[in-house]
Structures are given as structure tokens and as C-alpha cells.
């Protein structure tokens with residue numbers, strides 16, 4: 001077997017395998033070069049999702065013709081002047097991107113430094129195809145076309161224009177978010193799809209590139225631990241999404257997709273979000289270059305921290321503290337769709353004043369439900385036992401959730417706040433309060449229990465009893481005191497005091513069922529959110545229970561002082577507010 005040195009064009013093609021996977025990865029390299037060149041504005045134009053062409057134009061420092069020749073050579077970079085790779089502050093440093101792209105596509109580079117003439121060089125699949133003078137403003141323009149046209153094995157892996165386009169948009173968004181001081185535009189097939197001006201602040205840029213509603217539904221964080229700083233914007237748990245694409249993570253200004261960071265974000269939101277929901281966050285971590293290795297991945301999207309535990313702790317702790325401080329806040333407005341439905345509800349014709357035949361009157365003509373459904377007289381009456389209507393709503397600062405005015409469908413509390421109408425899902429809210437009270441009590445040594453006047457015997461199947469029996473101590477710490485009572489029954493002596501009147505039988509039966517689903521090695525503490533939800537379900541504030549005005553107000557006041565009370569244990573909002581202006585809009589007054 002003879003060993004040979006590979007020719008340059010083959011080396012480049014091999015390197016391209018790591019760096020250039022699809023149009024979006026080439027785009028990422030080109031935009032990073034524009035950023036490193038000190039551009040104030042970067043314009044990206046794509047054809048056919050990037051499969052046709054990818055253009056990146058910048059107004060940065062530009063290159064002289066001699067520099068351009070070097071730039072297209074392998075391992076040539078202007079970014080490591082003193083070999084100190086740990087201290088690298090630019091996005092690029094490998095000196096590989098341009099020659100790699102040029103080896104698997106047709107690459108046109110045009111560049112001009114201030115005060116000199118422009119120059120163009122075209123490299124087609126590793127071979128210089130043309131070169132000569134070019135007219136352009138100071139800066140650089142790069143066009144990539146015909147990616148993988150000569151590399152069919154790679155072309156096979158390209159996806160539809162639509163999904164390549166989506167990946168390109170994601171690249172531009174992430175880099176634009178990393179550099180709010182730079183202006184970015186993105187065009188696709190001649191259509192402007194994104195534009196952010198130069199000189200924006202970080203929160204402005206994050207809001208512009210994620211969701212305009214994020215600003216009103218997020219907390220800003222800024223934490224420092226030692227030499228590490230964590231800044232950014234974290235969406236409230238209720239402002240969640242079905243995919244994890246709305247998480248933007250940056251380390252020293254470099255967008256990364258790091259498992260450690262993603263895991264830390266997930267941990268911070270645990271117990272506030274259902275498994276299949278994801279928060280919206282943009283987190284910026286700044287730390288000394290010696291604390292992080294950026295040279296672990298050819299595409300530079302992963303990093304290695306010298307002290308991963310510290311970084312994880314900072315993210316989990318920082319996010320939790322910021323979200324705790326947000327307290328009872330949830331998404332501020334009813335979901336747009338619900339509002340729209342409210343607006344478009346057709347007005348029912350008024351029932352005729354004529355006397356109706358008896359059976360028809362029984363169900364009401366206005367109610368189109370078939371008669372086997374509840375007749376109006378059997379539906380829960382609106383709970384109109386209002387506060388004295390004269391009482392002014394309390395100042396929003398004191399009582400942001402307002403005073404209870406009544407109850408709807410025995411499930412929702414209607415409250416009046418100084419600035420609008422508040423609707424509370426009483427059961428979801430109570431579930432959350434129970435979880436938070438339990439958490440606090442567990443941290444303080446245990447949940448207070450309320451002894452039953454008469455211990456209650458609950459009959460269960462034998463395996464259910466066995467499961468409960470192995471958890472007696474843990475359940476006692478949660479305020480539920482029970483003992484085995486023969487082969488097929490449990491004797492309940494006390495229940496968590498915080499639950500109020502409890503349906504003991506239902507609670508114990510449900511807990512036994514739930515234990516079946518838990519891994520035996522798992523402590524109940526780790527499942528506290530589930531256990532608390534189950535307990536809350538059998539506590540006093542169930543959906544369908546009519547509450548007194550005092551009970552409603554007590555619930556509102558407790559929500560105001562409880563962390564995370566804005567979302568239920570599954571991440572849904574526990575309350576929504578319809579501001580006065582929203583109400584005016586509904587009535588066409590605004």
C-alpha cells in the first residue's frame with residue numbers, strides 16, 4: 001500500500017464535507033465572514049431556498065486582490081495574528097470556509113478596500129474560472145451557486161427548497177440576534193423577508209426576530225457568577241411553543257446549539273411546562289476565552305466549557321430566579337384566536353315573545369342543543385353573587401388580579417382589576433398553588449397535615465395497597481398519613497391541610513394508580529408536580545365547585561404572591577386579562 005499526500009483540491013473537498021452540508025451551512029460561513037469584516041450592514045439574497053444561489057454582500061473592510069487569492073487558499077486566515085486560538089474573538093479562525101465552499105460549488109468573490117479598485121475572482125469546483133476588475137462599493141460580495149452540482153453523492157442529501165430555505169432563515173436570524181448592532185436584510189426569490197436596522201439593542205433585536213408579543217410575556221435576565229455573565233430574555237412558561245426552535249443560545253457572541261445549554265434550559269422550566277412544550281429564550285453567555293473551547297466542531301456550533309457545572313448552574317439558577325420574580329404573571333392577553341372567536345360570535349336572535357308550547361319552552365328555543373343534553377334549568381346558574389358593585393376595583397399595583405365579581409360555569413372566577421377584566425381558571429390556579437405550597441413546605445421539612453375526625457378506610461386492590469405501602473413515609477412527608485389496613489384496604493388518618501375539604505377516597509385511589517406509572521427507584525419528590533396535581537384535583541377548589549366571594553378573593557390574593565402561579569402545572573395559563581382597550585375593541589369603540 002503506497003501512502004501519498006492528497007492534492008489540495010481533494011483536501012478541500014474533504015474539508016467541505018464537514019463544513020458545507022447544505023446551502024444554509026455555506027450561508028452561515030459567508031455571513032460570519034461579513035461580520036468578522038466589521039460590516040455595519042449585511043444583505044443576504046437567496047434563490048430557490050439557497051439551492052439556486054446564495055449571495056452575501058457586506059460593507060466591511062474588503063480584501064485586496066492579493067488577499068483574495070490567499071483567502072481562497074486552504075488554511076489562510078487573517079484572524080489568528082498571534083497563534084492564540086484560545087483568545088480568538090472572531091467567528092472564523094480555521095481558514096477553511098471559502099476554499100471548502102469553492103471546491104464544491106461555483107463561488108464568485110468580489111471585493112474592494114476603501115480607496116482602491118475592486119477585484120473579482122471566480123472559482124468553479126476548485127478551479128479558478130475567471131478573474132479581473134470589478135465595480136462595487138467598498139466591501140465584499142460573495143455569490144455561491146450550483147452547490148454540489150459536481151458532487152452527486154452530496155446533492156442527494158439536499159432537501160426541498162422549502163426546507164433548505166427554512167434552514168437559511170434560521171441561520172440569518174441567529175447571527176442577526178448575536179449582533180444587534182449590525183443591520184441585516186434577507187431576500188428570497190426577490191422578495192424581502194427580513195429586515196432589521198443597524199444599532200438595535202439586544203432586547204429589541206430579540207423581539208424583532210422572535211415574536212413581537214415576547215416583550216410583554218418575558219423576563220429580562222442579567223446574572224453574573226464569577227467571570228461568567230448570563231444575559232437575555234426568557235419567555236414566561238405560558239408563552240410556550242410546540243417546538244424547541246425558538247431557543248437562541250449564544251456563547252461569546254457565537255450562536256451555538258449545545259446539548260449542555262439546551263438541557264439546562266429544559267431543567268429550568270421543568271415542572272412549569274408539559275413535556276411536549278418548549279419555552280422561548282434568547283440567552284447570551286459571556287466568559288473569558290480561556291474558559292471555553294470553540295474549536296471542537298468544524299461548523300463551530302458546539303463549544304466545550306472548562307466548568308460545565310458552573311455554566312449549567314448559572315443558567316438553571318438565573319432562569320429560575322428571573323421566572324420566580326415574575327411571580328403570578330402569565331400570558332397577559334387571551335390567545336388571539338379566543339379573542340377573535342369572541343368577536344365573531346353571531347348575535348342570537350331574541351326569543352319570540354309569544355308563549356311557547358310546553359316542551360319547547362322547557363329546553364328554550366335559543367338553545368339549539370338536542371333535548372338529551374342538559375336543559376337550561378339544569379345547567380349551573382351563573383354565579384352572580386357579586387361584590388357590592390359600587391366597590392371600586394383596587395389599585396392595580398396592590399391587587400393586579402383585581403376583586404372577584406362572580407363565577408362563571410362554576411369554573412372561572414370573574415374579577416375586576418383596575419385596568420381590565422380578569423378571568424381565572426380556578427382549578428388550574430389552585431393546582432398550581434398547591435404545588436408551590438408543597439414545594440415550599442417540603443423545603444421547610446414537611447407538609448402540614450390535618451387529622452381526619454374519623455380515620456377513613458379506603459378499599460383498593462392488593463397491588464395498589466402494596467404500592468402505597470412502600471411509599472408511606474414519603475406520603476407522610478407530603479401530609480398524607482395512611483396505614484395498611486388488611487390485604488385490600490388502607491386506613492387514612494390525615495390529609496394535607498392545604499387541600500381543605502378533600503375527597504379522601506378519590507385521592508388515595510388516584511395516587512395508587514399513579515404510583516403504578518412511576519419507576520420504583522424514583523422518589524416522589526421528583527414527581528412532586530404530578531403528586532401535587534393529583535392532590536389538588538381532590539382538594540376543595542375543583543372545577544364545578546361554587547365558591548364564595550371570600551374564597552375567590554383569597555385565591556386571587558394567594559396567586560398574586562405565589563411564584564409561577566401564572567401557569568398551571570402543565571404550562572397553560574391560569575388566568576387571562578382583557579384590558580379596557582381590548583374590551584373597547586370588542587365593542588368597536590376603538
Ligand SMILES: Nc1ncnc2c1ncn2[C@@H]1O[C@H](COP(=O)(O)OP(=O)(O)OP(=O)(O)O)[C@@H](O)[C@H]1O
Nearest residue numbers: 033034037071077078092093094095096097098140
Ligand atoms: N466578507 C469578507 N470581507 C473581508 N475579508 C474576508 C471576507 N470573507 C473572507 N475574508 C478573508 O478571507 C479569509 C478566509 O476566509 P474563510 O472563511 O475561508 O476563513 P476564516 O474566516 O479565516 O476561518 P473559518 O474557516 O473558520 O471561517 C478570512 O480570514 C478573511 O481575511
Ligand SMILES: [Mg+2]
Nearest residue numbers: 029033092097
Ligand atoms: Mg470564515
